[in-house]
Amino acid sequence: MNGVLIVDKPEGWTSHDVVAKLRNSLKIKRIGHGGTLDPMATGVLPVFIGRATRLSSTSTDANKEYIAGLRPGITTDTQDITGKVLSESELTVSVNDLSAVLPKFTGAIKQIPPMYSAKKHKGKKLYELARKGIEIEREPREINIYTLELLETPPGNPGTGDNNGSSGPDFSLRVVCSKGTYIRTLCHDIGAALGCGGTMSSLRRTCSGEYKIENSFTLDNILSAIKDGNIHNLLIEVSHDI
16 A cells, blocks of 8 residues: 555654554554654644655645644743643733744744754653753744734734733634744743733644645544455555655
8 A cells, every 4th residue: 555644643642653553553553653743733644554655744844834823921841731821911902912022933943842842852852851840041043933813813802902801712813834843832922022921722733735624534534444445546646755
């Protein structure tokens, strides 16, 4: 079997969990994914099978699109809501406030990788060090944010210029970015620019290179197709030249 499955990764699963489940269900060893998603994230996870594994690097290197929840007023050690709360602020944030700072995070910008990440330092993954309470200095690296737009106005937040509304409701952001972008860190940095802190409350990847959410299948759908012998109907075939 050779081809690509576009999985709509469920919340709570690691990318490795998805690959391991499919490897076991398909009885195929040569299988991998293109672009890690955090366990709390959902959405597009391309899974490459057989000869198609040669294409995985092209997906990893491709631009990505996300819909992210930004919760102003708190910071956490993981930069998302799964972490330990480090600070809380009662400063209110309006739509106008947020709209005013978003342009600062568009284009080529510098981003410091978070400690809770799989990036390695002297052979150790940063999150392994972070769990031991160790924090090391990380060099900022350049990323590109091609699109950063506010999608929704939270209930009770009218977006007036006088800071009416509450900092509590989440804002929804659409982000199109280069590889290596940490959306958690983007939310954290936007919160810092707002002066109240911020953390990522949700994340859904809607596009990874050429692979889009509208062409994806849930893991349950895929497992059912494998059981029924119809998995080829969900598989994107690859050229025999690969």
